[in-house]
Amino acid sequence: MSACPRKMIKENGAEKSKSFSRCRNLNLDVECGEAVSFVWPASLFPMIQHIRIKDPDDERVGAFTSLKDRELALRHGLFVVEGEWLVLRLLHSSYPVHAVLMTPSRFADPIWQFSAATTIYLAEEQVISRVVGFPFHRGMLALGIRSPLAPPDEFLRSAQMPARLIILPEINDAENLGALFRSGIGLGYTHFILGPSCTDPFSRRALRTSMGAIFQANIMRSQDLHSDIIHLRHEHGFKFHALTAGDNDAENLEGVRPSRRVGLIFGSEANGIAPHLEMLCDNKVTIPMQPGTDSLNVNAAAAIALYHYRIQQGSGSAP
Structure with missing residues (x-):
């Protein structure tokens, strides 16, 4: 129904102004508040x-x-x-x-x-x-x-320079995963690599939380994330940054200048990033928090980090 225009009609011999709605698909005016039933032609x-x-x-x-x-x-x-x-x-x-x-x-x-x-x-x-x-x-x-997910080489053929990857080894909560896709796509990240234990991005909850952003993503499901990270480093020149929660040796996000090709790894809220994957990273990055406060949840932290990396790459990246 569209907005309710007013019409002058005669009722019991007197003119009155009443509001009507026009049904979009039928040539029919309906008095506002009137219960109407009909069969669609x-x-x-x-x-x-x-x-x-x-x-x-x-x-x-x-x-x-x-x-x-x-x-x-x-x-x-x-x-x-x-x-x-x-x-x-x-x-x-x-x-x-x-x-x-x-x-x-x-x-x-x-x-x-x-x-x-x-x-x-x-x-x-x-x-x-x-x-x-x-x-x-x-x-x-x-x-x-569902479409078959591509192997690493085919997956990266459409990646534009500077290429940015989002790597999610084991996000187990469907709503968290959907929100990460929504933030990533909204901030210009189109390529996602999911670990073997990461939850299904095409579950109902993930799709609903992503608001359909998953449909715009290039997604690769890795069966051996350790080997694929090594492959991407050696064959495609990627460097990898792990977002961590307050490690003493992690660099504050505001000081990070990303390389031309960077993969950002976000761990689960429960377990973080597995040590064997963290060891493959060129840099560990953290968002400094006020003393006595908990770290941000993975969705909020990822959105802040993704925006920072996009801005930094747009203004000039490290070699």
């Missing part, structure tokens, strides 16, 4: 095949609810996206969309541009709520198709 639906779902136990939409993120990944190579905003970002990304479950009113909106290869399921909101198992008011869900 078939002519409003895009000329693309869609399937009506009336039974929440319909096996055709089972992937939206019965399978966990890990099962979807291993058995079907899929991930789930929830909500209109994230689905829109998925549609504008390079990731193919396997299927969408949405309400008829959302489907009628001309904003959606679906591929003919995407299966569209339409169901009322109460049916979708029963499918997902909780009151669902975001209007739609989508199943995206």
Whole structure:
């Protein structure tokens, strides 16, 4: 509905001014506060095949609810996206969309541009709520198709100079991981390397927290981070900096001048960075805190560090 204009109408022989809303997709004025129900005309639906779902136990939409993120990944190579905003970002990304479950009113909106290869399921909101198992008011869900993650050499072909890498050996919390992607992409970092024990970036919570930033990232899943760091140093000229929490031999962030190609390593809040990876780093960096205060959480610390490195590289980097 758009903003409510006022119209002069006759009521019981007298003219009165009343507020009306115009429904965007129907040529229909509705008096504000009036309860109106109608059936969406078939002519409003895009000329693309869609399937009506009336039974929440319909096996055709089972992937939206019965399978966990890990099962979807291993058995079907899929991930789930929830909500209109994230689905829109998925549609504008390079990731193919396997299927969408949405309400008829959302489907009628001309904003959606679906591929003919995407299966569209339409169901009322109460049916979708029963499918997902909780009151669902975001209007739609989508199943995206995972892309194979590239090996180091292929992963770096699109890296621009000065190249910056974000390396996350073992971020186990999905919300922390999503927030790190959101900060990184927002600050111009496009290449991420995840360690073998790092949580899944395509889990529902990580995608939701990232606000879809993960769809813009180049992601490599390393099976041997120690070897890959050595490879990146010798073959591609990277230097590596570890962000630590107050080590005595760590350099204060404000004094750091990064090299032309730098990989920033952020550890988990529980365990930090493993000693064997820290030993490979050219520099350890810390954000100085006031005495008697705890260190920042990994998301806040990373955002500060990423901004500093971007500014320093923009104003001239060390060799």
